[in-house]
Amino acid sequence: xxxxxVSLQPYDPDALGAWTRRQRNALSFPATAADLERxxxxxxRGRAAKTRRFFGEAYIASQTRYREAYYSSxxxxxxxxxxxxxxxxxxxxxxxxxxxxxxxxxxRIAKLQRVVRELSGVCRKDLAGKxxxxxxxxxxxxxxxxxFIEVKLPGDSLAPHQIAGMAAIACVLSGPKRVSxxxxxxxxxxxxxxxxxxxxxxx
Numbered sequence: 017x018x019x020x021x022v023s024l025q026p027y028d029p030d031a032l033g034a035w036t037r038r039q040r041n042a043l044s045f046p047a048t049a050a051d052l053e054r055x056x057x058x059x060x061r062g063r064a065a066k067t068r069r070f071f072g073e074a075y076i077a078s079q080t081r082y083r084e085a086y087y088s089s090x091x092x093x094x095x096x097x098x099x100x101x102x103x104x105x106x107x108x109x110x111x112x113x114x115x116x117x118x119x120x121x122x123x124r125i126a127k128l129q130r131v132v133r134e135l136s137g138v139c140r141k142d143l144a145g146k147x148x149x150x151x152x153x154x155x156x157x158x159x160x161x162x163x164f165i166e167v168k169l170p171g172d173s174l175a176p177h178q179i180a181g182m183a184a185i186a187c188v189l190s191g192p193k194r195v196s197x198x199x200x201x202x203x204x205x206x207x208x209x210x211x212x213x214x215x216x217x218x219x
Contacts, residue, residue: 018183018186018187018190018195018197019186019197020179020182020183020186020197020198020199021196021197021198021199022198022199022201023198023199023200023201024200024201024203024205024206025076025079025200025201025202025203026202026203026204026205026206026207027075027202027203027204027207028207029204029207030042031043031071031075032068032071032075032169035060035068035071035074036066036067036068036071037066038060038061038065040057040060040074043074043075043078044078045074045077045078046078046081046082048082048083048084048085049077049078049082049085051107051108051111052077052085052086052087053074053077055087055108056070056073056074056077056087057070057074060074068169071169072152072167072168072169072200072202073087073152073153073167075167075202076153076165076167076200077153077155080155081157081158082155082156082157082158082163083156083157083158084115084155084156085153085154085155085156086108086111086112086115086153086154086155087108087112087152087153088112088150088151088152088153088154088164089149089150089151089152090108090109090112090150091149092109092112092113092116092125092150093128093129093132093147093148093149093150093181093184093185094129094132094133094147094148096126096129097113098112098113098116098125098129099117099122099125099126099129100122101122112154115154115156119156119162119193120189120193124188124189127188128184128185128188128189131184131187131188132147132148132180132181132184135148135180135183135184136148139180142176142180143176143177143180144176144177146175146176146177147177148177148178148180148181148183148184149177149178149181150164150181150182150185151164151165151166151178151181151182151185151197151198151199152165152166152167153165153167159194160193160194161194161195161196162189162193162194162195162196163196163198164182164185164186164195164196164197164198165198165199165200166178166182166198166199166200167199167200167202168199168200168201168202169202170201170202170203170204174199182197182199183197185197
């Protein structure tokens with residue numbers, strides 16, 4: 017049975033503050049994520065001032081090592097174009113489509129979309145009429161590990177349609193490929209804990 021990995025990762029509140037003040041160069045992305053960096057910053061610019069949106073994805077991408085990185089929150093679990101051979105107009109969606117097909121084959125992506133359609137019908141009540149959606153990030157590691165990651169900021173929680181999307185990916189794409197499904201909660205508790213420990217030891 018596939019597993020959902022849930023973890024806490026400390027983050028720098030100053031980095032979040034800079035992000036909300038539109039000082040988004042405070043996060044340093046690796047060269048392998050140049051397209052992802054441009055996309056996340058562009059999407060954040062399109063939101064209201066002082067938005068926290070896309071900080072979680074940007075923070076994880078700036079703190080992690082990988083060979084390839086993709087913004088995964090496009091509707092690739094339900095859009096048949098991602099399993100087909102026609103190119104998508106959006107550059108980032110086209111990069112994602114090509115990478116999914118290169119790593120998992122069009123046939124496997126089509127099977128995943130079929131499973132998602134069936135899941136939407138069978139679990140309609142639990143999903144409250146929504147379709148399963150993919151997680152925020154897809155990172156491909158140097159060892160061939162595929163990490164599908166949903167990032168949550170403090171105060172955010174998982175919705176059933178997000179969990180359903182991750183379950184479908186885990187069940188269909190795992191096998192010959194090493195696939196992990198993860199939820200990373202960005203959390204300030206670890207930093208505060210360390211700060212209090214230092215204060216105690218300094219007494």
